[in-house]
Amino acid sequence: MASRSTETIVGAFVLLGLASLAYLAINLGNLSLGAExxxxxxxxxxxxxxxxxxxxxxxxxxxxxxxxxxxxxxxxxxxxxxxxxxxxxxxxxxxxxxxxxxxxxxxxxxxxxxxxxxxxxxxxxxxxxxxxxxxxxxxxxxxxx
Amino acid sequence: MRMRRVRLHHVVPLILVLSVIVLLASSARASEPRLLVEASVEEVLRIVSNPDLKGLEKAAERRRQLRQAVSRRFDYTEMARRSLATHWSRRSEPERQEFVDLFSKLLESDYAYKIETYSGEKIVVVDQQIDGDYAKVRTAVRLKHEDVAIDYKMLKEDTDWKVYDVMIEGLSLVNNFRSQFNRIILSSSYDELIKTMRVRVADLDALVSPPARNHQGGTPGTP
Known part of the structure; x- marks a missing residue:
């Protein structure tokens, strides 16, 4: 059980890190997403x-x-x-x-x-x-x- | 073989007819933008260098002829509309007419004043670019050391081409008017713009016309 919840937390952090990276990449690269x-x-x-x-x-x-x-x-x-x-x-x-x-x-x-x-x-x-x-x-x- | 020769026989007159049509078509291109600009430039230069129209006492007549020559090639309504830009749609029909009238006077007076300084410089038509109903005719005024580029942007109206913008050294006359008009309207009002334009026209007229005729285009409300 304990290891299971550790894995979940690690997974969540990895996802958070990826999301931050994507956000940085889009912002720094002046990319524009969406149809606006x-x-x-x-x-x-x-x-x-x-x-x-x-x-x-x-x-x-x-x-x-x-x-x-x-x-x-x-x-x-x-x-x-x-x-x-x-x-x-x-x-x-x-x-x-x-x-x-x-x-x-x-x-x-x-x-x-x-x-x-x-x-x-x-x-x-x-x-x-x-x-x-x-x-x-x-x-x-x-x-x- | 025989059949073929007979056909060739028929084809020769057809080719002749076709080439005549092509020739006619090319001579009917008299209304080509560059030729129209060339003709207008020649006409204006003829008026300006006409010895019979020199001197202060002939100014009014010279002015009238210049006005006629220029207005034939310029679409003042289109220029005025483009210059007033976003403010055009907010004006009523009589206001628009008044504006176009004033705008054309301003352009003509300005143009007439500038052309008075003409002293035999050569003006050549460089080339033309046609894209559908739009055309750009590039001309150059040959000065002592270099050329000044003046491009006429034209719009097709039925079979005629009319100028809707003039680019002097790459800068648009319409854009220049647009930013000035916009600034005056936003910082004060449309009425103030009309007033300013009236004063400017009167000033320019005074520079060209003899003093007695100063106020013929005159304005109530000139400060």
Whole structure:
């Protein structure tokens, strides 16, 4: 009897440990479980500096993350995974912006006013590529044209 | 063998007819986005560099012609709707019309003011990308040291293409207006936005038009 209850307690601890590990893995790895998210795509002329895992914000509120950045012919195709509760109109504009002056790049979405909503797997048509600080400096140094 | 030769005989005129159709179709592509942009740019440059329309006393007439040329290619309602974004649905039909009217005046005055500084720079159409009812025509203004990229985003309306956004060096005009309008509406009110726009239009008009015509687009309620 005694050994039986010891075994049960050990088993319970092992399960607890596994559950904690899983919780850690999901949280640290930024994995998202469940169906509360959907994916949309956006094409940028350049995604310079943007990294997978970067946040997607609407009005400064994080509503999703950058999943993947791939090359589509000559443009960058960015996969965004967004919270289900966020609805993007087809005239929403996705811009790659910088946090602060030299901070990380993130995707900022300004909501539109159209009645048509971008469905899961759809494309954000209106995009703005990041402003290159070096480019601006170059222009400044080489003289205003 | 004979049968085949007869068939070939029939096929030749068919090929001729087909190639004529293809030729006709390609010449009927006059309403292609890039050609439309090219034509509009040419027209605007013609007006701006027309010696008969130079000088302060000709400003009103030059302005009228510019307005006409630009409004033919721009869809002001679509631009205004996209710029007002989430606030558009909260406005009544007369309010929307008033907004579109004011918005188009603001754009035209701004555009006319900027184009006045034109001094013979070359403007070239780089390419066009068409995706269904959407198109992007990339143009470049050739300056002394480098190019400034100006892209026109167009929407197909029946058989015509109209501009709904202009990207200058990759930055969207609509997005710029959208964030400014949103900030004004949220920090004060929609009425305040209308007031600000009226003042801006009057200011821009004053820069271009001779003083006597300053207040023709004028506004009650200008502080």
């Amino acid at each position: 998210r959907y994916v949309v795509y956006a094409q940028f002329e350049s995604a310079a500096g943007l990294k997978p895992g970067a946040s997607v914000e609407v009005a400064g509120v994080e509503v999703g993350r950058v999943d993947e950045i791939t090359l589509a012919v000559d443009r960058a195709r960015v996969t965004l995974s967004l919270a289900k509760s966020v609805k993007l109109q087809d005239d929403a504009i996705a811009s790659i912006r910088t946090k602060g002056i030299i901070g990380d790049k993130y995707v900022q979405i300004s909501l539109g006013g159209s009645n048509r909503i971008i469905p899961p797997g759809g494309l954000i048509r209106e995009t703005e590529s990041p402003i290159q600080l070096e480019e601006l400096i170059r222009r400044f140094v080489l003289g205003k044209v």
